[in-house]
Amino acid sequence: MKEKEILINWMEEGMTSIPNVLLKNYRRLQLNETEMMVLLHIYSFSQKGISFPSFEDLSGLMTISSSDCAACVKKMIQKQVITIEQGEQTGYEFYSLTPLWNKIAALFESDARGESLQQAMTEEKDLYSLFEEEFGRPLSAIECETLALWIDQDQHDPAVIKAALREAVLSMKLNFRYIDRILFEWKKQGIKTVEQAREQGRKFRKPANTEQVSRSENAVPFYNWLEQ
Structure with missing residues (x-):
């Protein structure tokens, strides 16, 4: 057979593109x-x-028997990786790989949730450390519970809680009651991002007039959230 004919036969056989996600996740x-x-x-x-394809078709390309191929197909059906469907128009049976792709998609979703959970746990740990650093002491059990409630029950973003802590530090009102009031007011005003929180803080910390600035050049003006 000439080289040209060999090449044509090779090309006519076609190529099978195997998704990398399948190779990486079949185990x-x-x-x-x-x-x-x-x-x-x-x-x-x-x-x-x-x-x-028949079991004979499959085994003809492998080193196992047709009965072994049948056993493999049966196991994969039991594992809900493939199904045997019947065409509505043709009435012929066919292998459906939809369950396979659904399972791989579910793995990606699970991995994404795991990464989100790990990130949330890291952010929460960093948040506790930041509070203890600013307070200069370990947090009490009640303070830890309050911090957990801000995250779990009130659904405050850890970054926004950090912004509220910053407001308390700048206002020289470093206590949980003050920070809780800040978060309450921000939630009531629809403030959900760090940028919005910082803008709100700058607005309320801004001196009323230039006379106030000249009178307290070295002081840090603050807004008393407890008086809201």
């Missing part, structure tokens, strides 16, 4: 290597328009 789907190869051959057949 997490509890698939072994044999099941994975059967799955890849089913996927390859589907890309060629053959939606329901």
